[in-house]
Amino acid sequence: MLQVPFIRENKEKVIEALSKRNFAADEVINEVLSVDEERRAIQAELDNTLAESNKLSKEIGNLFKSGKKEEANELKEKTGSLKERSKELNEQLNEKTQRLSELLYNIPNVPHPSVPKGNSDEDNEVVFEEGTIPQLEAESLPHWELAKKYDIIDFELGTKISGAGFPVYKGKGARLQRALISYFLDKNTAAGYKEYQVPHLVNEASGYGTGQLPDKEGQMYHVTNDDLYLIPTAEVPVTNFFRGEIVNETDFPICCTAYTPCFRREAGSYGAHVRGLNRLHQFDKVEIVRVEHPDNSYNALNGMVEHVKGILRELKLPYRILRLCGGDLGFTSALTFDFEVYSTAQEKWLEISSVSNFETYQANRLKLRFKDENGKSQLAHTLNGSALALPRVLAGIIENYQTKDGIAIPEVLIPYTGFDIID
RNA sequence: GGAGAAAUGGCAGAGUGGUCGAAUGCGGCAGUCUUGAAAACUGUUGAGGGUCACACCUCCGGGGGUUCGAAUCCCUCUUUCUCCGCCA
Known part of the structure; x- marks a missing residue:
């Protein structure tokens, strides 16, 4: 959340900046x-x-001691x-404090000056595009058809045991998925990110720490018996490693990566655009998280963008990068770049990564600080990004690599899959 | 799941009603000594609020209570450890 002294000193700027999100801040700021x-x-x-x-x-006390009862x-x-x-x-103080945090919890992060105005994803700004869109043969299929044709993903089976949005990966499909996870983790660790395996259920405090609560309450699966939440992304457990910590300035940059399944209720988003792997209740993702010195966080953000670019280049997938507009920017983020892979068969762009700088917004909730050179503690910056989200990468690969003889495997993945074609 | 013990500063570990934000040791930082380093010695070293700066206030796992006064007593929750049971 935003810091009150910051709001006090930059009131007009904050209101102005939040208006980019179409967030009318005037009243709440006052x-x-x-x-x-x-x-x-x-x-x-x-x-x-x-x-x-x-x-x-x-x-x-003194009087008693000297016997003057x-x-x-x-x-x-x-x-x-x-x-x-x-x-x-x-009591009054508690009331005010509670009211204050209630207000603050519901104010989104101040967007970075480079964030364009806009209302929806249509106003996002394409900042980079790379790769060649393959010319597919006439009978090219969307991935859900391919999944059936080659028996690599079974949506009905998932529906039977869990419900819609819980696919079952089979055979070479399962193996390809596992290959991607290993490949991503290897790329991330090679780039200096330390690998973690983390709990998939987190407590309420963690949900607040990274900002999923209270803003996205309805998006997370809540295990009410034990009051735990299924993680919607590894960002939540990993970033919360640092909740309440004061790190040393010399620890920067702190770079973590973790593979986890992600659980999202996706309440209200049903329809044709959620077909196949496009939107799921459970999916796999390899996440990268950084804790940075404020002076270096945008530099780090660029580094993360470059890192993800490198992976997509190796996979030889056509992709583009968007700078999210104010209206599409996540609640806690100051600046986000989305990566989208072009799915030739579906003739549309699929979001496969989102790389964000939260500046001090999460750190303030987390009370994540570092000692600066003067020995004073100040809030660190947190960042994260997907590297990468599995299902849509998988969709992108099988759609873009399809041939009449089967689905080819990107060269970098063959050492991981042990096969070079799904047929 | 049952029984018991415990939770104190970066770590270890004293502290059972007032002078305790907390002994002591280790670690960290600064200095003396040294060509340099180590050792030794000296000093310093938790966080938050508040103030121009002081003052002052809060925090000894979380919450509540008793008391003029709580790290210390009571209740409750959480966590950890030991034993028993169960079990991947």
Whole structure:
């Protein structure tokens, strides 16, 4: 979340910047500032009240010690009203504090100056495009048809045991998926990201830490018996490693990668555009997460973009990079680049990676800080990106690599699959 | 799942009602010594709020309570350890 002192000092700029998201911040920002002011006034009075009663308590202690019992008892009576007052003030303080965080939790991150205005994904800005779109033969099929033809993904079977959006990968399909996971992890670790295996269920505090809660409450599967959430991305457990931590400046850059399944309820998004692998309740993803010095975070963001580019180049998939507009930008992100692979058979672009800088937004919730050269602690920057999301990469590969003889395997993957064609 | 023990600063570990934000050791930082380093010695070293800066306030796993006063007593939750049971 945003920091109150920052809002106080940059009020107009913050409102202006948030308007890029079509977020009318005027009212809520004013309330934040007034509630915070009230909060501080109450805090000051409470502090004074407590200071006074601390003083009295000490005096009483001394009086008892020196045997002046009566004087002590006299003083005791004086503490009653102070106690009452501080209780009152404490309640008021809690109220204000709670209101303040409620307000702050519901204000999205301030977009980076380079974020274009816009309402929807149609206003995203294409900043890069690479790779050649293959000329497919006339009878080329979308991946869900190919999946059936070669018996590599079984959507019906998944529906039977779980429901729609839970595919079963079979045979060479399962093997290709596993190959991709290994390949991605290898690429990431080679680039300096440390590999982790993490829990797939997280507690509420973790959900708040990275901003899934309360904003996307309905998007996560909630295991109510144990009050745990299935992770919608490895970002949640990995970034929360650092919740409440004060890291050393010399630890930067902190680079993590993890493969996990991701669970998303995707409530309300049904229809033709969710066919096949395009939108699932459970999918696999290899994620990269970085914790950075604020001065280096945009540099790091570029590095992550380059890293993902390198992977797509090796896979020889046609792709483009979009700079997300304000209207499409994630709640917690300051700047996001989406990667899309072109699916020739579907004649559309499929989002396969999203690389974002959250600046201090997550760090503030997480209380993730570092000691700067003056020994002062300040908030770090967090970033993350997919490298990569499996199903759509898989879809892109099988659609773009299809031939009349079968589906070819990208060369870099053959060492991982052990076969070079699905037929 | 049952029984018991525990949770204190970066770590280890004292502290059972006031003078405790907390002994001591290790680690970290700065200095003395040294050609340099090590050792030794000296000093320093938690976080948050608040202030121009002080003052002051809060924090000893979380929450609540008793008390003029709580790291210390009570309740509760969580976590860890030991034993038993079950089990991939």
